[in-house]
Amino acid sequence: MYNSAKIKECLAGIVGISQVYGTQYPTLDPKLTTGFMFDLHEVHPLIEMENLVSSYRSAKQLGYLQWDITKTYSAKTRVLKVSTAYESLTDNNTGNDPAIDTDNWKVIDVLSEQLLLSIDSSIDKLVQSVFIQKKINSLVKTIVDDFRLYDGRGDMTNKNANVGRFVGFKMMLHQGQDLVVNLPRISFQFDTECPDLKLYLYNTSQSEFVKVIPINYNQRGVVKWFDLNDENAISLGAFADGDYIIGYYEEDLAPGAQSIKKETNLVDPKLCGSCNGADYKLFATRSNYLDLQPFYVDNANLAGTDLWNEAHEVYVEKNNFGMNIQFSVNCDLSDFICRNKIVFAEALSLQAAADILKHMQFSSLDNQQLLKLKSNINYALNGSKENYNIGLYKELSKAIDALDFDLSNLNSICLPCNERPQLGRRVM
Numbered sequence: 284m285y286n287s288a289k290i291k292e293c294l295a296g297i298v299g300i301s302q303v304y305g306t307q308y309p310t311l312d313p314k315l316t317t318g319f320m321f322d323l324h325e326v327h328p329l330i331e332m333e334n335l336v337s338s339y340r341s342a343k344q345l346g347y348l349q350w351d352i353t354k355t356y357s358a359k360t361r362v363l364k365v366s367t368a369y370e371s372l373t374d375n376n377t378g379n380d381p382a383i384d385t386d387n388w389k390v391i392d393v394l395s396e397q398l399l400l401s402i403d404s405s406i407d408k409l410v411q412s413v414f415i416q417k418k419i420n421s422l423v424k425t426i427v428d429d430f431r432l433y434d435g436r437g438d439m440t441n442k443n444a445n446v447g448r449f450v451g452f453k454m455m456l457h458q459g460q461d462l463v464v465n466l467p468r469i470s471f472q473f474d475t476e477c478p479d480l481k482l483y484l485y486n487t488s489q490s491e492f493v494k495v496i497p498i499n500y501n502q503r504g505v506v507k508w509f510d511l512n513d514e515n516a517i518s519l520g521a522f523a524d525g526d527y528i529i530g531y532y533e534e535d536l537a538p539g540a541q542s543i544k545k546e547t548n549l550v551d552p553k554l555c556g557s558c559n560g561a562d563y564k565l566f567a568t569r570s571n572y573l574d575l576q577p578f579y580v581d582n583a584n585l586a587g588t589d590l591w592n593e594a595h596e597v598y599v600e601k602n603n604f605g606m607n608i609q610f611s612v613n614c615d616l617s618d619f620i621c622r623n624k625i626v627f628a629e630a631l632s633l634q635a636a637a638d639i640l641k642h643m644q645f646s647s648l649d650n651q652q653l654l655k656l657k658s659n660i661n662y663a664l665n666g667s668k669e670n671y672n673i674g675l676y677k678e679l680s681k682a683i684d685a686l687d688f689d690l691s692n693l694n695s696i697c698l699p700c701n702e703r704p705q706l707g708r709r710v711m
Contacts, residue, residue, distance in 0.1 A: 284414070286463075286518070286617040287407055293621035294406050297628050298323055298635045300398070303332040312395035321632035323639065327675065329656065329663055330639055335394065337652035338643040342368035342393045350381055361391060368393055401642065405635040409627065409683075410620065412634075416683050419616070426462070426612040426697070430568050432575070433607060434561035436506045437472050437543035443604060445541050447582035449591070450604040451483075451530015452549075455574040456519060461697055463615035464573055466517040466529075470508040470607040471500050472543040477536045483588070484517060487525030490589045498531075504543065506607070519573075520615070530604070532588075542605030549577055550600045572612050577602050614697035630682040637675040640664055 299319030302311055323330045342363055350362040350369070356376040362369055368391040369381035381388035413419070443450070456464055469482065480498040496515045500507055511517050519527050536542075547562050569575065577599050584595035620627070644660040646653055666674025673681075 284614070284616060285410065285620060286615065287410075289617045290410055290620055291403050291406050294624055294627065294631060295402075297321060297624065298326075298402060298405075298632050300324060300330070300332075300335075308332045308336065309392060309394050312392055312399065315395055315398060320628050323632065323636050326632045326636040327640065327663055329643070329659060330636060333652065334643060334656050335398070335639075337650055337656065338646045338648065339394050339397050340648065342366070342391070344648070345393060352378055352380075398639070401638055402635050405638045406631065408638070409631050409634040413627070413630070413683055413686060416680075417686065426614065427568060427572070428611050429467070429609055430565055430611075431607055431609050432549065432569070433545060433547045433565060433603065435545065437545040437603070437605065439474065439504050439543060441544045441546065442474060442541040443544055443602065445533045445536055445539065447532075447534050448579045449483075449530055449532050449585060450542070450579045451528060451577070451606070452608075453576040453578060453596070454519065454527045454529065455576070456527070457573065461614055461616065461619055462572070463613050464519040465611045465613060466511055466519070466608055467611060468508050468510055468609040469529075470506050470609075471498065472504070472506045472545075472605045472607075473500055473502075473536065473540050474543060475503050475537055475540045476501050477540050479535055479537075480531055481535050482529065482531055485528040485590055487528065487590065487593070489525075490586075492588060492590075495588075508609075528590075529608070530606075532585075534582075544605070545603045545607075546601045547603075548600050549575055549603065550598075569610065572610075577604065579604075626686060630679060630686065633675055633679040633682055637664060637679055640675065 295314065296318050298321045299315045299317070300311060300323050302316045342361075343366065345368075347361050347363045347368055350364045354377070356362065356371040357374045358371055358376075360371045360376075362371075362381065364381045367382070369388045370391050371387065372389055373387050376387050379387040454464075456462075471477075471480070477498075477500040480500055482496040482498050483492050484494040484496075485492050494515075494517065496511065498509060517529075533542075549566070578596045579599070580591050580595050580597070585591055640660050640663055643653070644657055644664070662672070662674070664675050666672040666677060
């Protein structure tokens with residue numbers, strides 16, 4: 284439905300907090316203090332520096348230990364020196380003073396870190412609330428669910444010689460914006476076990492690989508499917524800067540191992556007229572959303588694991604190099620939300636303010652400032668009928684209800700034809 288990381292990136296900077304200067308207050312991350320549209324202190328006056336410092340844990344309260352000159356620290360380990368937090372940038376980090384060694388240590392502003400994480404969480408909550416309250420989930424369609432590159436398996440008598448090439452597929456997505464092609468599973472078929480195989484994903488817009496996935500093929504001649512989920516999930520956006528490439532290096536196969544070939548045309552719809560009926564249907568489905576080109580690059584023209592010169596790609600038609608891919612095509616509203624982020628701005632300011640105040644309300648820290656603060660937070664969040672104050676929670680609900688979405692500029696295949704809600708902000 285949408286990419287949470289992408290949404291957080293494009294909505295970042297909508298809300299922030301003005302820096303209050305003084306030796307008693309930390310200097311906040313510029314991500315919080317510059318370029319924002321809504322100052323959270325102006326959204327609600329209880330969100331100010333003294334209250335934040337009293338409510339969020341310091342580095343010491345988070346349990347960071349004092350730096351010890353005799354200890355060895357690994358990368359990402361955090362320590363204190365006096366009251367300042369530092370994170371190790373390197374492994375085997377011994378005897379390097381965090382206060383002066385910027386090659387091995389970086390300063391961590393734990394208050395800014397906690398506030399930025401809170402705002403990220405607020406973005407997720409807001410988008411989920413909008414989708415539920417505006418019933419957008421019920422409008423957007425799954426286009427095609429789970430189809431394969433081809434049907435069946437390769438013939439054990441038809442193998443590819445292992446000569447140290449890169450082999451795989453170039454995938455060119457089409458059909459416009461707001462679509463994502465997912466690759467939930469991939470299969471391999473080799474004539475012997477290949478426990479150290481690696482699957483590489485590239486985008487032609489950059490030289491480094493996008494992702495590398497370890498594959499333990501522990502069969503002989505059998506098609507084995509592998510799930511690509513969690514950190515190995517592959518989702519291809521239709522409007523990336525370049526084309527996608529997926530495949531493997533034959534040098535990662537076991538010595539003497541060969542891939543088993545399935546000779547079905549994967550490129551030309553006219554030639555695919557000779558495919559079996561199942562393969563032709565799969566080709567017809569796939570060709571609506573992406574073009575796929577099998578190819579290889581000879582060993583002499585490879586550049587390590589960096590992307591090679593495209594001129595060295597050798598294109599073929601009837602070779603799967605022992606691979607099969609399962610696809611699904613879904614609508615992805617990430618770009619739609621980013622294109623219309625201004626519409627979300629006011630609601631996000633209320634969501635972020637409410638979440639920070641709720642954190643203050645339930646903070647387990649024990650100090651006089653926080654005790655005084657908590658008596659006012661319930662009123663701020665829930666309001667009071669006697670004072671005709673509806674509170675931040677109801678303000679947020681009204682702000683979400685006031686959002687109208689015009690999905691007419693969303694890819695037309697993502698929506699039922701009769702669904703065209705408007706985008707904007709109604710006056711309540």
